[in-house]
Amino acid sequence: MEGKAHVYGDNIDTDRIIPGKYTKTLDTASLAAHVLEDLDPEFRHKVKVGDILVAGDNFGCGSSREQAPIALKVAGVGVVVARYFARIFFRNAINIGLPVLEVPDHDIEAGDPVTIDLEKGEVFNQRSGKRFQATQLPKVMIDILNAGGLVAYLKEHGTYQLNEE
Amino acid sequence: MTISEKILSKKVGNLVKAGELIITEVDGVMATDTTAPYAIQAFQEMGGGQVWDASRCALIIDHAAPAPNERIANLHTMMREFAAQQHIHLFEIGEGICHQLMIEHQYVRPGDIFMGADSHTPTYGAIGAMACGVGSTDLAAVMKTGKIWLKVPETIRIVCHGPLQPGVTAKDLILYLVGKISISGATYQAVEFEGSAFENMTVASRMTIANMVAEMGGKTGYVNPKGLQLDYDFEAVFPDADAQYIQTLEFDVRDLGPQLSIPESPDQVENLEPHEGQAIQYAFIGTCCNGRLEDLQAAAQILEGKKVANGVRFLIAPASRSVLLDAITDGTLQTLVAAGATILNPGCGPCVGTHQGVPGNDEVVISAANRNFRGRMGNPHSNIYLAAPTTVAASALEGKITHPKKYA
Numbered sequence: 001m002e003g004k005a006h007v008y009g010d011n012i013d014t015d016r017i018i019p020g021k022y023t024k025t026l027d028t029a030s031l032a033a034h035v036l037e038d039l040d041p042e043f044r045h046k047v048k049v050g051d052i053l054v055a056g057d058n059f060g061c062g063s064s065r066e067q068a069p070i071a072l073k074v075a076g077v078g079v080v081v082a083r084y085f086a087r088i089f090f091r092n093a094i095n096i097g098l099p100v101l102e103v104p105d106h107d108i109e110a111g112d113p114v115t116i117d118l119e120k121g122e123v124f125n126q127r128s129g130k131r132f133q134a135t136q137l138p139k140v141m142i143d144i145l146n147a148g149g150l151v152a153y154l155k156e157h158g159t160y161q162l163n164e165e
Numbered sequence: 166m167t168i169s170e171k172i173l174s175k176k177v178g179n180l181v182k183a184g185e186l187i188i189t190e191v192d193g194v195m196a197t198d199t200t201a202p203y204a205i206q207a208f209q210e211m212g213g214g215q216v217w218d219a220s221r222c223a224l225i226i227d228h229a230a231p232a233p234n235e236r237i238a239n240l241h242t243m244m245r246e247f248a249a250q251q252h253i254h255l256f257e258i259g260e261g262i263c264h265q266l267m268i269e270h271q272y273v274r275p276g277d278i279f280m281g282a283d284s285h286t287p288t289y290g291a292i293g294a295m296a297c298g299v300g301s302t303d304l305a306a307v308m309k310t311g312k313i314w315l316k317v318p319e320t321i322r323i324v325c326h327g328p329l330q331p332g333v334t335a336k337d338l339i340l341y342l343v344g345k346i347s348i349s350g351a352t353y354q355a356v357e358f359e360g361s362a363f364e365n366m367t368v369a370s371r372m373t374i375a376n377m378v379a380e381m382g383g384k385t386g387y388v389n390p391k392g393l394q395l396d397y398d399f400e401a402v403f404p405d406a407d408a409q410y411i412q413t414l415e416f417d418v419r420d421l422g423p424q425l426s427i428p429e430s431p432d433q434v435e436n437l438e439p440h441e442g443q444a445i446q447y448a449f450i451g452t453c454c455n456g457r458l459e460d461l462q463a464a465a466q467i468l469e470g471k472k473v474a475n476g477v478r479f480l481i482a483p484a485s486r487s488v489l490l491d492a493i494t495d496g497t498l499q500t501l502v503a504a505g506a507t508i509l510n511p512g513c514g515p516c517v518g519t520h521q522g523v524p525g526n527d528e529v530v531i532s533a534a535n536r537n538f539r540g541r542m543g544n545p546h547s548n549i550y551l552a553a554p555t556t557v558a559a560s561a562l563e564g565k566i567t568h569p570k571k572y573a
Contacts, residue, residue, distance in 0.1 A: 011348055011430065015538040019545070020517040024229055024237045026202055038545040058349035061382060062538060064284040066203050066300035087353050087384055088284060092300035138186055140314055150302045151210045160188050160314045 010056035031071035060089025097149035200282035203301035217311035230258035261485025291371035327362030335370035336553035344434025352382035359389035426551035448561035451482030455533035464558035473505035474564030482514030518543030
């Protein structure tokens with residue numbers, strides 16, 4: 001997976017990802033049309049399919065609205081990389097099949113071309129030539145992500161399976 | 166063991182410790198008109214059928230109620246149809262805010278494990294339930310299986326030595342603590358509040374405390390049940406004396422004064438005094454944080470026989486129909502309306518920026534809600550201060566941020 005990095009700061013809340021006034025809809029394209037509107041109105045015009053959203057601490061804090069990761073995914077974001085995520089956003093993203101990587105340390109700047117190896121949890125910054133390791137996800141989350149989200153996972157397994165082996 | 170470890174161990178049938186991944190049965194779930202439509206869609210995509218236990222599920226129309234447009238009206242219809250098919254109880258427009266209703270109608274009780282598709286679900290820690298906010302797809306999965314996977318959380322223990330000064334409220338205390346812990350300080354963790362500052366608190370005040378665990382990033386939180394009184398019998402879950410905490414923080418709050426969260430994050434908390442005189446155009450009391458009878462009564466006490474300042478809109482949304490009825494019966498509403506307040510139907514009101522009072526450009530709001538992120542109330546070009554209902558009421562009288570002691 002390869003894309004251009006869009007870099008933002010700490011504590012990006014769900015109101016900034018998708019304002020509450022736009023969340024009451026099942027039309028996911030209309031969510032994407034307002035993604036990050038109050039943070040960077042240009043984002044939705046410049047994001048390309050597969051691009052990487054990079055943020056600092058506590059990305060996605062605030063509301064439990066699943067519309068936040070949906071808006072990012074439908075807008076084309078391929079992966080979100082942050083130092084760490086707010087917990088509901090983190091679960092929601094995995095559940096809808098949007099990969100999220102906790103990378104405590106990296107040198108990614110806006111516009112950097114970045115390669116992501118989801119299996120290894122590795123982030124490679126093509127500009128600096130440096131590799132960074134993401135925090136290991138629990139197996140159940142990798143399985144959900146590999147299935148394409150929780151809906152597909154439960155269709156396949158019927159219930160959760162935690163065995164770490 | 167911590168409260169979370171005790172509740173989860175009892176449910177799964179063996180001792181579990183912080184850090185373990187577990188699958189647990191759930192005692193109850195709820196979703197609102199923001200989260201239910203996606204949950205219903207995901208439930209159908211998972212194969213549909215009947216929910217695991219309709220009596221343990223609730224749907225609430227509160228975030229945009231009554232429907233402000235046809236798009237939302239149709240989402241409400243989708244919820245009503247699903248509820249009817251599944252024999253799930255649906256709380257209609259005007260009945261109140263999800264969190265208030267779950268506690269009032271005993272959908273959640275002490276010691277329960279509850280998953281709510283709303284981030285302020287930890288509010289139920291006010292009565293000692295382990296309650297977590299989840300998204301729509303997680304909620305759908307619980308409706309289908311009756312179970313959820315989760316990590317047993319580490320716990321931060323917050324001890325507050327009181328009593329609080331007269332006129333200083335639970336809201337002032339929790340704003341102060343959110344400022345100390347920060348918006349991310351309890352991420353993935355549980356919070357236990359204990360100490361003399363909490364022991365005499367009403368259930369309503371305890372709900373205000375547990376509610377803002379969400380603004381610390383917490384997974385769940387509890388007000389220690391010492392002093393908790395409910396109108397039914399219950400078994401309180403206390404932490405063990407040798408419980409292992411990731412952190413213990415102690416605060417002497419006997420001299421704490423009114424607090425204010427300044428734009429544009431709930432953890433930007435300061436003493437009220439430096440901000441006195443800041444002009445406001447819009448005052449709001451309501452929400453799952455501060456829309457209960459004691460909040461309305463505190464406002465009425467300040468507004469009694471007075472008028473809201475010219476140029477100020479003062480909106481009040483009771484947390485539930487029961488709160489509204491009580492406020493009618495005891496005359497609180499008479500006082501508030503006579504003073505110039507506009508009463509909205511019970512529900513989330515303008516807190517989420519979807520309906521019922523969006524601030525204009527460059528306007529300043531003082532609100533008893535729990536969030537003041539940019540754009541929260543529907544306009545990114547306005548600013549929101551968060552405060553106790555007492556401070557909101559005093560500020561509405563003067564058209565500027567005002568110390569409530571002036572009207573004590």
